[in-house]
Amino acid sequence: MFNKYPHFLSSEIKNTPAEEALFHVIPVPFEKSVSYGGGTKRGPSEILKASSQLEVWDGQSQPCEKGIHTYSPVNVKTPESMIEETKEHVLAVLNQKHIPVLLGGEHTVSVGAFEALSQWDEPVGIVQIDAHADLRDQYEGSPLSHACVMKRAYDLKLPFYQVGVRALSPEEVTLRQEAKLSFIDGRECWEQSITKIILPSEFPKKVYLTLDIDGLDPSLFSETGTPVPGGLGWYQTLSIIESVASQRKLIGFDLVELAPAKGQYAQSYAASELVYKIMGIIERHI
Template identity: 40%
Template sequence: MHFGDIPKPYSDYEKAKFVIIPVPYDRTSTWGKGADKGPDAILNASANMELFDIESDSEPYRKGIFTDKPVTENGSPEKMVKAVEKITAKHIEKGKITVVLGGEHSVSIGAIQAHANTGKVSVLQLDAHSDMRDEYLGSKNNHACIMARAKEVCPVVQVGIRSMDTSEKKNINKKRVFFAHKIHDRTDWIKKAVSLLTNKVYLTIDLDVFDPSILPSTGTPEPGGMGWYEVLELIKAVAQKKKIVGFDIVELAPNPNNKASDFLAAKLAYYIMSLV
């Protein structure tokens, strides 16, 4: 299925500005399972979205959105990371903006590495968890280690964090972390967060950054999360000052009895495309 169920020629590869890369991987998640169903749920929801974006007064799909076949590597996280890095790099070489749909958060590591190899890219993480463990359950590519890996290859800024392990404290740079309790109901922090980023920015968005009241369908929900318009305000500020070169949306664990989370994820992806 194509994202948005958009017609040709807007879904053709050669004319597409964006390439959707579904990665239905869920081998290292440690609580709620189901993130491997996330890409299909997002694509299905996108097929039922209105394609006119009110805020931008445009139809972003006209920029071209190609949906690639899913990355099917289901072995070790190390093998999956290499597979994602390879396919992401291929599309970057063609001048495409990559959009990875997870899957658990470990799928982001390969995409981040591919973009970091192009030089001078920073990562903006929106997440409930810091994901700064050096290693977890025998793997350095566990979903709890994603930002530790990102930090090894490029500068990172973390937003929305409200849960972490003591072992992660040594790995975080508090000057580059915007904890949820400190930014709640405020916007004066956004300018500083954006200023810490390089000109080229990769967004990694774990959907548990949102409060569970608006996005309950995720593997490890945490209270005290961000709201819809708070997240959009931040991303809009980044797009106005920086160049978003790619992004991912991960950790949707679909609930067949509640489709709201699926639609939020699809709408978020489409909104970001309207800005880029």
């Protein structure tokens, strides 16, 4: 019987028992607040299906040897219940000293991870790769909009560093200035050919990566709600993530906002490869 949510790398490996797996893949097919193009609820299932076409050798190592366990999708009836269930999932994985890997869904799914980080017993900072700052307090009447994700992280007092942003509201510009937030925006990434970032000395030793697929250029990923020109390149993105892993310990990540077009497969495949490449970076820096 066809499985809408096969486990990651299903054609190559078995679904590793949770207690034996380093990587814990958590699909969260949530889509409630998208404000332009839709389809993010299909992101997790299409990434998992596309992962069956990946090679286990990622170009440098075989991260799957550390074990990958894929869960059934999170309940997505309401934003509040989704966030609560995601939080409990992520917190349980962190407490087991494993790596949570969230597959969205719209960016709001990351709020569940952020709440888990805020309740964990060790300080964690967030590196955000994104076209948008996501620092609005509310958007279209909701504080749980995809456009408010990093404001929720700010409210939780989680430090973060923004990479690749190129679309901001006046409200977000003001907050950045007043709060002295850390960032390197898309134009500067291009002008300076940025391939690595240097995190502030006071940034926590453990880091969670939140990766909105629109942080990369639309020439790579146009299947997203708001594809903003001027984004990061493929190897540039991987190099930046590598630079983070070389400075700090990456303890989890998410990939969100892929909105797969029906009948198209290239970008779902690329997203699944990006997930596996990040697993490889983490595995090589343990």
